[in-house]
Amino acid sequence: MRLSAPVHHLKRQARLLSRGENVPLHTALDRVAGEEGFASWSLLAAKVAEAAPGDRLLARLIPGDMVLVAARPGQGKTLMSLELAVAAMKQGDRAVFFTLEYMHADILGRFRDIGADPADFDHLFTFDNSDAISAAYIIEALRSAPRGTLAVIDYLQLLDQKRENPDLMVQIRALRSFARERGLVLVFISQVDRSYDPARKPFPDIGDIRLPNPLDLSLFDKACFLNKGEIQFQAT
Structure with a gap:
């Protein structure tokens, strides 16, 4: 699995997106996950955890x-x-x-x-x-x-x-x-x-x-x- 950036950077992107566009954090996380090819942040997180x-x-x-x-x-x-x-x-x-x-x-x-x-x-x-x-x-x-x-x-x-x-x-x-x-x-x-x-x-x-x-x-x-x-x- 190749992400565009480490997970903590992606979380930071989501926080900035949430503040900048005034959307809930979970929505911003899902949007960032979508850009990485995942349907939701929970799926991205599960894949990362699986790699352990x-x-x-x-x-x-x-x-x-x-x-x-x-x-x-x-x-x-x-x-x-x-x-x-x-x-x-x-x-x-x-x-x-x-x-x-x-x-x-x-x-x-x-x-x-x-x-x-x-x-x-x-x-x-x-x-x-x-x-x-x-x-x-x-x-x-x-x-x-x-x-x-x-x-x-x-x-x-x-x-x-x-x-x-x-x-x-x-x-x-x-x-x-x-x-x-x-x-x-x-x-x-x-x-x-x-x-x-x-x-x-x-x-x-x-x-x-x-x-x-x-x-x-x-x-x-x-x-x-x-x-x-x-x-x-x-x-x-």
Whole structure:
């Protein structure tokens, strides 16, 4: 299924349409769905849920995995990572979201964008937006986390911004060793280089990851690349 834009963008289009033309939101949603080839928004939503990319990706992961979720801005990489977190929590595992970008209210809103009620997972989900986030900080925060915990780091390149932190390569090696030792899954949201041209290839790949400083990308086990509502899984 190929949509013209990620689902959260389509919802935003519907909200703008609803306000701009003073029509009920459900009518606007159905009109947007019609432009995507569906008779109603409920049918579009059912088809998207059937695809369940978070569940599909989680099924490919094992404790100790280091995972990249990468895309150009606006392609849904944060939502994909949250879908992974929800899939893990549905299995009874804990999920942690480390971010240097978002506030807690932003992430709660993103949960609702993917049809998840944050209240359902309140006892399993931890949000952390400390300014001190680094490999050492993450390791300390997860030291007592149970095996199978899935942690999202938003995002890879920000670990490299503070001069007082070790080089990114050193940090990722430390996190890889820790994830293996503790049986955790670490998911890194990642930027894609501006040189990536979707007109030349439909998805970015491992060679398109933006790296301001050297990093051995073989330290990651799996990668998920997004573009225009479509997802491609790759081994690294």
